[in-house]
Amino acid sequence: MTRREEGKADRRRRITAAARDLIRETGDTGLSMRAIAARAEVSLSTPYNLFGSKRAIVLAVLDDIDDFQARFARMQGVDAIERIFQAVSITIGYYAADPEFYKTLWTALLDSSGKDERTALLTPERKAFWMALVAEAVRAGALGAEVDVELMTRNLDLTFAATMLTWVFEATGAEALEPSVGYGYALALAGAATDAWRPRLLAKALEYQDQLAELQRMAAAA
CATH class of the missing domain: 1.10.10.60 (Homeodomain-like)
Structure with a gap:
């Protein structure tokens, strides 16, 4: 530089x-x-x-990309698929630690009046990071070689954004953020997975599904 x-x-x-x-x-x-x-x-x-x-x-x-990258770099011995879910966990960790601050930020994004501003939820740095994770999963043979890395990244980000939207409008609690995002990611990735990796991703989806079902039971009993 x-x-x-x-x-x-x-x-x-x-x-x-x-x-x-x-x-x-x-x-x-x-x-x-x-x-x-x-x-x-x-x-x-x-x-x-x-x-x-x-x-x-x-x-x-x-995004706070510098701090995120530092935390992510400390992960050791994690395969290509698990790296995606670890990245989700780190991201959600920021939100859980300071929910009001991050709700304020997301509210500002949702209140944006400009068309270009409303559609650009991925900064170049964040887009590059997540595309690299998806591309790594393709190279590792976890996702099919025919997967369009950019479109898959965009699809995952839409899942993330939709979850944030329900959280900002109090339709879900902070405790449901990670299982909600993880469930959507696992199902999307399972659909694009190779035969060897699809059972593992479906099992991960079921783990998140069980967590969400438990949260629903707790909410109903409250």
Whole structure:
């Protein structure tokens, strides 16, 4: 990375950190670019130049790719399919640890007024990460060679987004997030799995199904 690229990356980190701190302090994503720039100690034009919009900054806060990658890198001895579900578990862990903060972020994404902003739920970094996981599963022979990696990644992300939507609108609790996402992922991947891997993915789907059924029984008894 050149000195210019390092400076640009540093400014992006400062802007993301500033937005994260302001959202935590105020409980609101309705922040002005001026406030974000002032907290990050950059010019007013810098957030626009580096992100393009306030919503893009919110997406960057939501992803927190640097911390996620550090946690994910610490996993050892996990096969290609399990890596996908471990990534889900790490992601949901952020939400469970600070639900109100992440609900605020998702509410901001859902309230977006621009068409381009509503459709771009995957940042380039996040898309590349998940596509790499799916591609790894194809190379390992867990998923069929005919699987379109980009379309499968998009399908998985739609499952994730739909689960977040029900959570934001209080239709499901935080405890149901991981089994809900995992159930959808397991079923989708099982449909694209090779014969050798399909039974394992179906078994994983049933594990998540049992967890969801138990949560439903507990809710009914409450």
